[in-house]
Amino acid sequence: MSHVQARSERRPAARTPGRAGASLQKAESPLKRPAPAAVGARVPMSALRTPSASSVARLAELGVSSEPIHVRALLTQAYLRIRPPIDGQPKLFALDVLSDTEVVMAPHASAGTTVRASRLRAQAAAPSKYTFSRVFQSLEPSADSQSTFFAETTLPHVADLLHGKNSLLFTYGVTNSGKTYTVQGDQQAGQAGLLPRAIDVIFNSTAGLECTKAIRPMGLTGVQPGVSDPIRSLLRDSRTRADLPHFDIDPTRVPVSDEFRYSVWVSYVEVYNEKLYDLLDTPPGASLLRDSRADMDTGAARRPLLLKSEVESGGKYVGGLKEVKVNSIAEAKELLHRGQENRSVFGTMANHASSRSHSVFTIKVLREHTHVDVDERDIAGLSRKYSVSRMSIVDLAGSERVANTEVPTGPRLKEAGNINKSLMCLGQCLEIMRKNQIRAGICAPAERAEPQDGVGKPRRRQSIIPFRHSKLTELFQSFFTGDGAVVMIVNINPYSTGFEESANVMRFSAMAKDVGIHVAPSASPTKRASVRAKASIGSVVEAESSSDDEEDDPFVTMLLEENERLRQRVRAGLTQCERAENMCMVIEKTVRDEMAVHLEGALRKMQAYYEEQLRTEMDENDAFLDRKIDLFARLSSKPDAAADNESSSSVCSDEIAVPGGDSAVFDSPVLAPRSTNVPDDSQDLFEPTVPSPTKTRKLRKKAAWNTEEIEAHLAENAEDSRSQPAFR
Numbered sequence: 001m002s003h004v005q006a007r008s009e010r011r012p013a014a015r016t017p018g019r020a021g022a023s024l025q026k027a028e029s030p031l032k033r034p035a036p037a038a039v040g041a042r043v044p045m046s047a048l049r050t051p052s053a054s055s056v057a058r059l060a061e062l063g064v065s066s067e068p069i070h071v072r073a074l075l076t077q078a079y080l081r082i083r084p085p086i087d088g089q090p091k092l093f094a095l096d097v098l099s100d101t102e103v104v105m106a107p108h109a110s111a112g113t114t115v116r117a118s119r120l121r122a123q124a125a126a127p128s129k130y131t132f133s134r135v136f137q138s139l140e141p142s143a144d145s146q147s148t149f150f151a152e153t154t155l156p157h158v159a160d161l162l163h164g165k166n167s168l169l170f171t172y173g174v175t176n177s178g179k180t181y182t183v184q185g186d187q188q189a190g191q192a193g194l195l196p197r198a199i200d201v202i203f204n205s206t207a208g209l210e211c212t213k214a215i216r217p218m219g220l221t222g223v224q225p226g227v228s229d230p231i232r233s234l235l236r237d238s239r240t241r242a243d244l245p246h247f248d249i250d251p252t253r254v255p256v257s258d259e260f261r262y263s264v265w266v267s268y269v270e271v272y273n274e275k276l277y278d279l280l281d282t283p284p285g286a287s288l289l290r291d292s293r294a295d296m297d298t299g300a301a302r303r304p305l306l307l308k309s310e311v312e313s314g315g316k317y318v319g320g321l322k323e324v325k326v327n328s329i330a331e332a333k334e335l336l337h338r339g340q341e342n343r344s345v346f347g348t349m350a351n352h353a354s355s356r357s358h359s360v361f362t363i364k365v366l367r368e369h370t371h372v373d374v375d376e377r378d379i380a381g382l383s384r385k386y387s388v389s390r391m392s393i394v395d396l397a398g399s400e401r402v403a404n405t406e407v408p409t410g411p412r413l414k415e416a417g418n419i420n421k422s423l424m425c426l427g428q429c430l431e432i433m434r435k436n437q438i439r440a441g442i443c444a445p446a447e448r449a450e451p452q453d454g455v456g457k458p459r460r461r462q463s464i465i466p467f468r469h470s471k472l473t474e475l476f477q478s479f480f481t482g483d484g485a486v487v488m489i490v491n492i493n494p495y496s497t498g499f500e501e502s503a504n505v506m507r508f509s510a511m512a513k514d515v516g517i518h519v520a521p522s523a524s525p526t527k528r529a530s531v532r533a534k535a536s537i538g539s540v541v542e543a544e545s546s547s548d549d550e551e552d553d554p555f556v557t558m559l560l561e562e563n564e565r566l567r568q569r570v571r572a573g574l575t576q577c578e579r580a581e582n583m584c585m586v587i588e589k590t591v592r593d594e595m596a597v598h599l600e601g602a603l604r605k606m607q608a609y610y611e612e613q614l615r616t617e618m619d620e621n622d623a624f625l626d627r628k629i630d631l632f633a634r635l636s637s638k639p640d641a642a643a644d645n646e647s648s649s650s651v652c653s654d655e656i657a658v659p660g661g662d663s664a665v666f667d668s669p670v671l672a673p674r675s676t677n678v679p680d681d682s683q684d685l686f687e688p689t690v691p692s693p694t695k696t697r698k699l700r701k702k703a704a705w706n707t708e709e710i711e712a713h714l715a716e717n718a719e720d721s722r723s724q725p726a727f728r
């Protein structure tokens with residue numbers, strides 16, 4: 001069995017056999033891995049992968065059992081690594097290795113506790129047995145522990161990577177338990193971790209088979225024409241190669257097919273405070289300063305990256321992340337070292353260089369099939385020329401108590417909170433996946449809770465897995481939903497970590513390793529992803545010959561056909577949509593044009609009308625003004641003619657009176673309503689301004705006041721002329 005049984009024995013569970021036998025076999029031949037295990041009669045993978053009722057019916061029509069989809073399930077692999085004592089420290093709790101795959105742990109009996117407290121503690125912390133794929137324990141730091149660990153846990157997945165399969169390896173444990181040591185290793189000879197060793201093996205194995213085509217990976221598994229960013233520009237701020245620490249090289253090679261040409265691409269991203277940063281693309285001085293005032297002052301802030309969805313594969317990738325083609329072990333390790341320099345580390349009470357972020361180093365292998373034409377297609381109509389597989393190696397930040405950080409305030413507190421949040425979310429996702437599988441009857445036999453119907457159809461509703469609750473789980477989502485194998489390395493340090501925290505880690509791993517991951521056929525993700533690549537270069541991913549058996553699977557064929565049919569329907573729908581949109585646009589344009597013509601005509605008529613009005617009014621105003629001036633001139637030139645006043649006033653009245661009433665003597669011609677020649681349609685739109693009755697009255701009053709004033713003036717003049725006869 002390839003899977004692990006890291007299950008707590010406290011559960012009333014019948015354990016499935018461990019894989020000690022398989023491990024022994026692997027010791028002889030590290031690449032020989034046991035076949036994927038059939039976990040009971042039914043399979044893992046949550047309901048996401050459960051065939052629909054219609055699919056099952058169609059399968060029945062095809063005379064095919066739905067069983068084949070189940071047997072591709074793999075349980076998550078879980079390895080336990082126990083850190084050796086460094087300064088001869090004693091163990092803080094009892095952790096005994098029973099066999100290659102089993103450990104038992106219990107708290108030390110502590111003296112001085114009350115009977116009741118000790119009874120409660122005994123209940124809560126009874127010895128628990130945990131089973132793993134393999135348990136690694138070295139009682140003292142040894143030179144060969146790293147190479148043995150790599151050969152057992154990672155080498156098979158490196159071989160898979162070179163054969164077109166994906167995998168995710170992550171370390172889990174409390175701070176100071178040896179996660180970074182496991183992934184990166186130490187600078188001393190023979191102490192390289194599994195990541196540098198994986199790089200060694202990849203280049204050892206593909207030497208002389210380099211792909212020189214200008215093709216680069218795109219998204220998760222697609223390819224596109226293009227070349228890599230020049231590696232030197234990324235390393236310009238790094239130390240020179242001579243300054244780099246010595247990296248010893250793992251000499252292991254794995255056999256690869258010479259029908260392929262290979263190129264290796266690396267990227268390095270960190271999840272820090274729930275944001276994603278590119279560790280290979282960092283302004284100098286920006287590391288460790290994020291979120292701080294110094295960061296703002298120096299302007300060295302790094303731009304967080306966003307996750308993007310890949311439509312074809314349904315997975316997520318980091319948009320804008322640098323993917324660099326590396327041509328040698330030295331280049332790859334320089335980049336790795338550069339990324340490490342940029343990573344957020346901080347001294348805590350537990351670890352003087354504690355990782356404060358989750359780091360994800362991804363190695364992509366792009367393969368070109370030399371014996372295949374660009375035009376050659378698989379059953380999904382996609383080219384078999386190029387494929388991309390990837391391996392992500394993750395060094396998680398330590399799960400820890402906030403009290404263990406040196407200064408449990410400010411940025412450190414925030415970091416610890418975010419680390420714990422993302423790890424908790426990872427645990428929740430795994431837990432819900434496991435529960436979904438139990439509900440679906442897809443789990444290890446001991447976990448099965450309900451009877452099944454004939455086709456493994458879930459009888460209870462499946463819960464939504466909260467991958468989107470943290471960036472870490474969003475990044476892992478594609479692996480957990482079947483894009484590749486998942487390997488968990490659990491690090492335990494019984495010499496400086498307490499029982500409770502260690503027990504939490506063990507419980508997490510016991511739960512996590514029971515999650516079934518239905519690993520999709522290796523060709524499938526690339527097929528999905530290649531649709532986009534096909535559009536750009538007209539050639540894509542090949543379905544590897546080793547996966548021919550999977551292509552022959554009628555269920556897979558049926559799904560591919562159904563997928564293609566659905567795509568065609570979507571395409572047809574989109575075309576109709578486009579046509580309707582075009583028609584709408586044409587109609588809208590016609591209506592707009594007609595309206596514009598109509599309005600333009602109306603506006604022109606109105607403009608002519610108002611110009612005419614204005615001219616007439618100006619003429620009338622001029623005439624009125626002239627008459628008024630004349631009147632005043634005449635009046636002021638005859639101050640002595642008292643007898644004439646009467647006649648003057650009558651002249652005045654005559655001159656200025658308008659037919660229709662004495663109060664309108666001085667009515668302004670402007671106020672008079674006039675007949676118009678405005679065409680009907682424009683009158684609808686623009687009513688000519690006719691003074692309202694109120695306004696007319698006011699103006700008349702004003703005019704009347706003028707009349708009174710003039711009369712008063714006349715009377716005054718008459719008075720004056722009467723009272724000054726001597727001047728005559």
Ligand SMILES: Nc1ncnc2c1ncn2[C@@H]1O[C@H](COP(=O)(O)OP(=O)(O)OP(=O)(O)O)[C@@H](O)[C@H]1O
Pocket residue numbers: 082083084140141142145173174175176177178179180181182186351353354355356396397398399491
């Ligand atoms: N198997 C081992 N053999 C020898 N030394 C080890 C081993 N595991 C860990 N160490 C040492 O223990 C110390 C802490 O290890 P490391 O930094 O890897 O812990 P960590 O789990 O990554 O901590 P954090 O989560 O805080 O980053 C280091 O000095 C490392 O060299």
